[in-house]
Amino acid sequence: MSTLTKQIYRYTHPRSMRHNENLWPYVKIQRDKFGSISKLNYKNNEIPLQNLSILKDSFDGSVLLTATGPSIKKIDFSTIPNITAIGVNGAWHLNEHVDFGIYIIVDMLFIDSRIDLIKKIVSKEDLILFTTMHGVVKLIDKLALINIKCKLAIIEDKCFQVYKPKVSSNAIHSTFKSQTKIIFSQEKQNIAFNYDIRNGVFDAGTVVYWSLQILAYLGFNIIYIAGLDMNNFSSPRFYESPDDMLPSFLDDKLHDTIIPAFQLARHALDNKNVGVINLSLDSAIPSNIFPKMDYRDAFN
Template structure:
């Protein structure tokens, strides 16, 4: 009841361009660094430690596996697929109940997912991983779980159009911002669709958390990525790999596919190719065409001898330009799924 009253008060005291902050007011406080990145977050008077950019960004010489929630995930034998860098989104954590998958990174954009699946959310925050969330999602998590339940580290990011405790921005405002234009690529002259190479300046929603995860992985320094469960087909009538027909949560994937999701991924594929970043799709039935991301069978990854070795150290992203193309890292063998 109190939260509803506070929202009504906020709506009556703030213009529409501030509306996206109503779930944060009056309990949150956000502090930013000189470049605008969130460096401090306080919720209900409690300071929440955040992971730092310098700790995370590296030139990653091994691929990142981004695991979404499409039903095709159930067709992959994760016992037989070595992975060293794994990023999950939303309910992908359910995979770890029956497969030896260690998540290093995680992305949640929708506070509704946290509310609808607190069982999965609890398992995510309990893990030793870096969780990329918006201030609204973090506030929801902090209200639901005690400090003792938190084993993850948080990294806070903003929707590029609706940053926390700032007025919503238009596409023209973003395009006129030198900092944004230097780190983001827009689709055409008037489209709101884009891809961010620096999530500290904000991310483009793209209609699905998997699109957000792709931007995060690129920012982290990965130049090779594999998308798992990126089915995006008949989502309204097809349960996610961890759901049944009776327990499936509502989705807008079908409604937003043609005008937002597909154009966003198509744009991403083009700008990433230009930067030498390779993305492949492990979902054979994905609604995204082969011309966006090439489709490969997960079994072929074993034959390619990828993910079987890893460098002693990752290089800072700033050093990318100084690394010769032919340079080979010092390699050492590893065990399956990143366990020595």
């Protein structure tokens, strides 16, 4: 966006709409009756989107969610049964061993820094990529729409939706308490979980929390999570080297946000009879939230 266009936007829109300034006026959207973005026009081009309503409860059984903690290196993925696999961020480095059917990227820094890897991800035709509107725009700008072969599914941060005012953290409960598909943490009511991702997903500092809301919506019954270490934040992710590390901001959020959010997720998933198994035995996420199990025992 040009500096002039950004200035015009700031003069003509309230501060609560500032998160949209890099989208306007090039992004035009339509929402369906459920609140999801059903039509997208970007720079006068119609962008094909995956219909989120079609995806609702379209899966069942087990799913492998691959995060990117160093413990991934301890798993022999060739021994894991052929179940639906979902990757986040740099988990694509496992693609020779894991056939990803779904992918989730909501970190814009990751797109900016790993565009060569992103290009490989979006070239997979039978892949559904969940990303934000800003993610879609970045992908098109960096790679061109013709090179994006996967299906694009737009998900939004519930508090920063496209062309809607920002919802501050201390207003989350009061703003959304009437929406029946949303539940809140009893200890921290600014932490919430949405069963219906069509009208937004709640953030808790980690893409895995987004993923759990998405997987509950898709209809899976058992979620196996690999690489959910949440410790040793100064160590490289399983695919990084010490000289090629992206920064991690999880350490500051672990106890105040991430663990309480996963506690809420456990409750939310219990309500839907969805089990979660953490394959990272040394994970900082307590076993009373997600039980830990060695992958060899989990898939025996």
